Each structure stands twice: as structure tokens, then as C-alpha cells.
Amino acid sequence: MYLQRTLKQDVSCQSIGLHSGRKVKMTITPADIDEGVVFVRTDLSSNNRIKADFQNVRDTMLATTIGLNGVSVSTVEHLLSAFCGMGVDNAVVEVDAPEIPIMDGSALPFVNMLKDVGTTMQGKCKKLLVIKKGISVSDGDGTAVLLPAQEFKITYDIDFKHPIIGQQLYEMAFSDIAYERDICAARTFGFLKDVEYLQAKGLALGGSLKNAVVLDDRRVINKDGLRCEDEFVKHKILDAIGDLSLLGMPIIGHFVASKSGHKLNNRLLKELMARQECWEIVNHYERSDNTEEYMSLNIPSFKILDAVNRQISGA
Numbered sequence: 001m002y003l004q005r006t007l008k009q010d011v012s013c014q015s016i017g018l019h020s021g022r023k024v025k026m027t028i029t030p031a032d033i034d035e036g037v038v039f040v041r042t043d044l045s046s047n048n049r050i051k052a053d054f055q056n057v058r059d060t061m062l063a064t065t066i067g068l069n070g071v072s073v074s075t076v077e078h079l080l081s082a083f084c085g086m087g088v089d090n091a092v093v094e095v096d097a098p099e100i101p102i103m104d105g106s107a108l109p110f111v112n113m114l115k116d117v118g119t120t121m122q123g124k125c126k127k128l129l130v131i132k133k134g135i136s137v138s139d140g141d142g143t144a145v146l147l148p149a150q151e152f153k154i155t156y157d158i159d160f161k162h163p164i165i166g167q168q169l170y171e172m173a174f175s176d177i178a179y180e181r182d183i184c185a186a187r188t189f190g191f192l193k194d195v196e197y198l199q200a201k202g203l204a205l206g207g208s209l210k211n212a213v214v215l216d217d218r219r220v221i222n223k224d225g226l227r228c229e230d231e232f233v234k235h236k237i238l239d240a241i242g243d244l245s246l247l248g249m250p251i252i253g254h255f256v257a258s259k260s261g262h263k264l265n266n267r268l269l270k271e272l273m274a275r276q277e278c279w280e281i282v283n284h285y286e287r288s289d290n291t292e293e294y295m296s297l298n299i300p301s302f303k304i305l306d307a308v309n310r311q312i313s314g315a
């Protein structure tokens with residue numbers, strides 16, 4: 001059964017905030033069925049709950065920031081990507097600062113946290129948003145498209161005028177196995193001249209070689225180099241998975257992006273939901289008709305977490 005999931009127990013971490021450069025403590029706790037992902041600013045006493053929702057996106061410069069009632073949390077995309085990659089639907093994220101800790105600049109630490117505590121299936125099926133007609137948005141050279149497909153697929157290409165990056169294209173059919181093996185360890189990246197400029201402006205104060213791939217005009221300056229030669233495009237996919245998860249339910253469709261980013265990803269969701277003829281929300285196992293069309297959808301099974309749960313329970 002394609003059931004909703006939450007964590008089995010609380011899990012905490014502490015790391016530098018990308019923007020402030022200060023230590024940020026975060027605790028993720030289980031949540032009820034249909035609650036979704038909710039961020040709670042524990043450093044504030046009121047109006048401190050923000051639902052992870054594409055309509056709550058307030059800023060997309062450098063990272064995805066969500067906000068409500070004048071309160072915001074930034075750099076949510078890596079954690080949301082890990083939730084999506086590991087099949088977690090419902091969680092409360094308590095954070096004592098206006099940003100999520102950056103960790104190593106990838107989603108791998110968050111994936112490991114989820115695996116450490118395990119997840120539990122809840123007594124209600126996930127809803128799915130099935131793409132029925134193609135839809136696209138563009139911004140300058142960038143495009144983001146959702147097309148009908150029998151599963152969640154991603155095709156992403158980037159083109160940077162840099163000798164180490166250049167043109168990169170990556171395609172994947174989404175599953176938790178593919179996500180953990182190929183995507184979640186890809187780190188955010190930036191250029192040394194941009195980092196220096198941002199920090200001079202009081203931005204990205206926590207950015208360092210410990211949490212980002214940094215390039216000068218010719219090379220990667222991180223001592224240990226890249227984790228894989230296509231780490232750049234894979235990190236863009238990591239970000240996109242997190243951004244698209246703000247829809248609040250898994251997408252069944254083919255996401256095709258070229259030179260896209262947080263801003264365009266969010267625009268795509270807004271345009272999609274405004275065009276109801278382009279999608280249908282279904283419950284794969286509770287449809288009264290159970291037509292062949294929907295029974296043939298390829299739904300991820302989240303085998304990694306099922307195996308981890310068996311280990312944690314001693315089965």
C-alpha cells in the first residue's frame with residue numbers, strides 16, 4: 001500500500017546557517033496523517049508555524065524561503081528534498097533560527113538522520129497529482145516543464161560557461177534507491193567571486209568549503225574535489241525535488257528543466273495549479289473505479305526505508 005509516512009521518533013541536529021553563519025539547532029518530530037510538513041520557529045513565541053506549501057514561498061534568491069504572517073524560514077529545499085526522496089509526508093520541523101542548517105550543502109545528512117530513526121507508515125494512502133496535459137514556464141534562457149508520464153521522471157540540463165561545468169544533462173526515474181544512490185549527496189555550488197561579493201554584502205556568511213563546492217575561474221578549489229563529475233546538475237535535481245515537493249503530494253509526470261532554478265520551479269507549480277485541466281488528484285488505492293489507467297502508474301515503494309525499519313525493529 002502506498003501509505004503516508006512519518007518519523008518513528010524525534011531526531012535532532014545542529015549546524016551552521018548558510019546566511020547568518022551562526023549555529024542553528026533543528027529537531028524533526030513525527031506528525032499526524034495529512035498534516036504535511038510544518039516548520040516551527042522555536043525562537044519565536046507566536047505566529048511561528050509555517051506550512052510547507054508552494055503558496056507560502058516568499059523568496060527564491062539563493063535558496064527557497066517560505067513565510068507566513070511575517071515569519072520566514074529559508075533554505076528549506078535540501079530538507080524537503082530528503083523528505084521526498086525518503087517518502088516522508090508528515091513531519092514537524094522545529095528550528096531556532098530563520099533558516100535550516102546547511103550541513104554539508106547536500107541532502108545526505110538529512111537522509112541519514114531519517115534512516116537513523118526510521119519511519120512508520122500511517123493509516124491513510126498518499127494522494128497523487130497526475131499530470132494530464134503538458135504545462136511549461138520560462139524565464140530568459142530557463143524553462144521548466146511538466147509532461148504526462150506513468151511515473152515521476154526528471155530530465156535536467158545546465159550550461160555554465162566554466163571549464164569544469166559546461167553543459168551537463170541528467171535523467172532519472174524517481175525512486176528512493178535512485179535518490180540516495182545518485183542525487184542526495186550532490187552539494188550546492190558557487191563561484192568564488194560571487195561568494196566574496198555576497199559575504200561583503202552580509203549574505204552567505206556561513207558559506208564555506210565545508211558546505212559547498214566552490215570554483216574559481218579555472219577549477220574546483222575544494223581540496224577533495226567533486227563527489228562525482230556531474231555533481232552540479234545532480235544538485236540542481238536535488239533542489240528541484242525539494243521545490244516541487246511544496247505541492248504537498250507526489251507528482252506523477254515528467255519534469256523537464258533547462259537552466260531552471262528555485263524561482264522558475266515555484267512559478268511552474270503556481271501555473272500548474274491554476275490550470276486544472278492539466279492535472280488530476282487521485283488516490284491510487286482508493287479510487288472507486290480503479291481504472292486500468294491509474295492501476296498502471298509506477299509508484300515508488302521506498303525499499304530503503306522499509307529495510308531500515310526492519311533493522312531498527314530487529315525483525
